[in-house]
Every structure is written in structure tokens, then in C-alpha cells.
Amino acid sequence: MKILGIDIGGSAVKGAPVETTTGQLLAERCRVATPTVLPPAELAAVVGEIVAHFRWRGRIGIGFPGVVHGPRILTSANLHPDFIGCDGRTLFEQATKRPVNLVNDADAAGLAEVKFGAGRGRPGTVLLLTLGTGIGSALFCGGALYQNSELGHLPWTRGKSAEKFMSGAARKDLNLDWEEWAGRLSDYLGVLERILWPELIIIGGGVSAKHRKYFHFLKTRAKVVPAEFLNEAGIVGAALWAEGQRGA
The missing domain is CATH 3.30.420.40 (ATPase, nucleotide binding domain)
Known part of the structure; x- marks a missing residue:
């Protein structure tokens, strides 16, 4: 169709x-x-x-x-x-x-990745994060979507949400190099892992095309992969x- x-x-x-x-x-x-x-x-x-x-x-x-x-x-x-x-x-x-x-x-991004992309055929818990102007999130369990998870608005510090510190836009606004930003992102992913225990984390959004610049700095329990559909x-x-x- x-x-x-x-x-x-x-x-x-x-x-x-x-x-x-x-x-x-x-x-x-x-x-x-x-x-x-x-x-x-x-x-x-x-x-x-x-x-x-x-x-x-x-x-x-x-x-x-x-x-x-x-x-x-x-x-x-x-x-x-x-x-x-x-x-x-x-x-x-x-x-x-x-x-x-x-x-x-x-x-929407998660639906594409789970049906055709990096999450295809994964039976467990899959978390997709889109890192752009903000942080979007999509959570799947056994292929089923939990709608409107909105994990980018998790309260982080000084009354501000996580996306103000870890989004793709935040990296530029705060003038962070890739290693500094990846350290912040690792802390955020660690919190999500303790809450949700995903088996796979897919990173999408504007920075997914540049994953080779920062993936090696990430410290996570779950496997982290770039979104196949990118933007x-x-x-x-x-x-x-x-x-x-x-x-x-």
C-alpha cells in the first residue's frame, strides 16, 4: 500500500x-x-x-x-x-x-525500525531513542509498541528534562565534544537500563548518521546500534x- x-x-x-x-x-x-x-x-x-x-x-x-x-x-x-x-x-x-x-x-520511527530495520525480529524489549532537537523514545516489548513513552522528558537536574542535556541540539548548544556528550548520554542510558532493562537500544535522529564519532565512548549493558533508516x-x-x- x-x-x-x-x-x-x-x-x-x-x-x-x-x-x-x-x-x-x-x-x-x-x-x-x-x-x-x-x-x-x-x-x-x-x-x-x-x-x-x-x-x-x-x-x-x-x-x-x-x-x-x-x-x-x-x-x-x-x-x-x-x-x-x-x-x-x-x-x-x-x-x-x-x-x-x-x-x-x-x-513512528520505532515502528519502522522494528518492522524493517535494526529492531527487526527482536522478540525482547527494544528501546529506540531519537536524538535531535529533543529526545524522542519508543518502547517495544515482544514487538508490541508502548505508546507515548516520552522518556526524553525524564526529570534530570535543576528541574529540567533529560533532553535539555543529552539531545543532539544540546551537544551543539553546550559546545560539547563527542566524548563529553557521549559521557552524558551514557549516564542517561544507564538510568533507562535500570528502569526498563532493554535488550537492544537503537539510536536514531540527526546524530545517528554520525554514530562512529561517539558509539565507542558509550558504556551500556545493552547492545547499542544505529537506526538503519536514519532520518x-x-x-x-x-x-x-x-x-x-x-x-x-
Whole structure:
């Protein structure tokens, strides 16, 4: 089945048509930068640009960086606060004139990795972290998704969440070299390991393509691997989610 997958991030919106039986993108992805924080109507218009770019007329899956319950968005840590409490499905369907299904963006990335990528065929507990503007997380047990885990917002220090210290953006903002940042990331992963006992940790997001710069500094019990889909995981997983929600 062919579905348009769209991944909303903190600095850009990306999308591409996906063949959901294989996880392959059917065209070069379209990326629209969003350097400023856009209110819901303006961000929905950006999503509409991507739909128009592909002249898309079918179903759309959208990964959103926040807690998503059905059609409703409950949190928006790195996007506009007006998204909180918003009926996201209606917002994006009005902008695109197409049927839309919403899912947490990290959950979308996890779905892609577990079905087609680094977590394929793993029966135990698998944790995926997307390290970009913030930290997204997706938790799977026996292949089943525990939705909206949001482990990047684990309270860390001085009342701030972990993503303020360990995300890809934090590494740049705090001017940390790869070894310093990997030390912080190891501490964070150690806490998650003590709570969740994952057998595999998949690192995705913007820094996954640079894993050779820091993986050798990580100290973990679980095996740590880079996401196979890199920055395309959210697009593929959003399409997979929409496929699974047909008729919902």
C-alpha cells in the first residue's frame, strides 16, 4: 500500500510516499525548513505544501513530536504551545483535504525500525531513542509498541528534562565534544537500563548518521546500534501507522 508519510520535527517538516510492504520511499523526500516556531495553522500549511509537492490524493500518516491520543495532541515541548489540546487530525485534514492519522514521532520511527530495520525480529524489549532537537523514545516489548513513552522528558537536574542535556541540539548548544556528550548520554542510558532493562537500544535522529564519532565512548549493558533508516524512520513509520489505522 502506498501512503504519504510526514515527519514533523523541531526544525523541519519532511515527507515522502512510502511503500508500506517494503518500507521503501517511492520518491526523494521533500523537506521544508521551519526555523521559527509556527502556530498550528501555519505548520498545517507547511504540511499542505508537502502534500501539494507530491500531488498526493491518498491517505497520510503524520508523526508529531508530542503525546498523541487518537486525534488529539496533548503535549508540545518543542513546538508551539497552542498545539496542546488541539484536535490534530481535524487540523491537518482541513489543511490537506486528505484522511490523516497521527502518531507520536518517535513511536513512528520505532515502528519502522522494528518492522524493517535494526529492531527487526527482536522478540525482547527494544528501546529506540531519537536524538535531535529533543529526545524522542519508543518502547517495544515482544514487538508490541508502548505508546507515548516520552522518556526524553525524564526529570534530570535543576528541574529540567533529560533532553535539555543529552539531545543532539544540546551537544551543539553546550559546545560539547563527542566524548563529553557521549559521557552524558551514557549516564542517561544507564538510568533507562535500570528502569526498563532493554535488550537492544537503537539510536536514531540527526546524530545517528554520525554514530562512529561517539558509539565507542558509550558504556551500556545493552547492545547499542544505529537506526538503519536514519532520518527517514519517522516518515516510514508514520505511513505504517496510517496503514494500521485504516477504518479507525
